[in-house]
Amino acid sequence: MIRAFAWGLFLAAPLAAGGLEGPVLLHEKNGGLRASLEDCVALLEPVDVALPPAGPSRPLSIRTLGKQFSPRVSIATPGTEVSFPNLDHILHNVFSVTQGNRFDTGHYKPGDSPKVKVANPGLVKLYCNVHHQMNAFLWVVTTPFAQVLGGRTGLRFERVPEGTYRLRLWHPECGERAWVVKVGAGITQGRWDLDLSLPPVEAHKNKFGRDYAPPADERNY
Numbered sequence: 571m572i573r574a575f576a577w578g579l580f581l582a583a584p585l586a587a588g589g590l591e592g593p594v595l596l597h598e599k600n601g602g603l604r605a606s607l608e609d610c611v612a613l614l615e616p617v618d619v620a621l622p623p624a625g626p627s628r629p630l631s632i633r634t635l636g637k638q639f640s641p642r643v644s645i646a647t648p649g650t651e652v653s654f655p656n657l658d659h660i661l662h663n664v665f666s667v668t669q670g671n672r673f674d675t676g677h678y679k680p681g682d683s684p685k686v687k688v689a690n691p692g693l694v695k696l697y698c699n700v701h702h703q704m705n706a707f708l709w710v711v712t713t714p715f716a717q718v719l720g721g722r723t724g725l726r727f728e729r730v731p732e733g734t735y736r737l738r739l740w741h742p743e744c745g746e747r748a749w750v751v752k753v754g755a756g757i758t759q760g761r762w763d764l765d766l767s768l769p770p771v772e773a774h775k776n777k778f779g780r781d782y783a784p785p786a787d788e789r790n791y
């Protein structure tokens with residue numbers, strides 16, 4: 571009887587959970603600090619904690635508007651459907667040559683919204699084969715603790731089971747840095763610094779692996 575009671579108590583007790591929070595500082599090459607964490611991604615991945623695998627997240631939408639992708643940085647899980655509504659009055663294309671998540675929507679018209687499913691974890695780089703300057707990034711992750719930090723001054727993860735994690739911070743202008751962090755009961759505090767050193771837009775080829783043609787008459791593109 572006592573045993574059954576104790577077992578019941580065990581089942582009813584929530585998993586010990588804590589949190590992780592603190593400022594993220596983006597250091598400019600001139601020594602200043604970037605005012606915004608726009609496009610910065612924080613991932614907290616378990617090292618010695620068993621978390622249930624994440625299923626496909628809700629369908630995502632990445633618009634093309636003003637010859638730009640919006641949002642520029644998104645987070646999905648394997649199997650997530652991503653649509654690309656074209657809100658411009660010109661043709662666009664979206665392609666990825668990232669291994670494990672290759673696709674090519676072909677040209678699509680204003681008002682069209684091609685869909686793809688991302689299959690594998692990792693950073694997927696998205697480009698338009700028509701417009702060289704268009705670029706976006708899609709993080710496909712299996713951890714439930716993943717955030718784009720735009721509009722914030724730092725990261726905050728709540729209801730994190732206690733244990734050891736790898737904290738990965740990424741920004742298009744610095745790539746990735748990682749730290750091992752221990753999350754205990756309550757909120758664990760930290761502070762994380764990234765150095766912005768890469769060009770804002772990475773050099774890349776078109777979907778055929780060749781240089782983009784110089785801009786021509788763009789009335790239809």
Ligand SMILES: [Cu+2]
Pocket residue numbers: 637661662663698699700701704
């Ligand atoms: Cu385009």
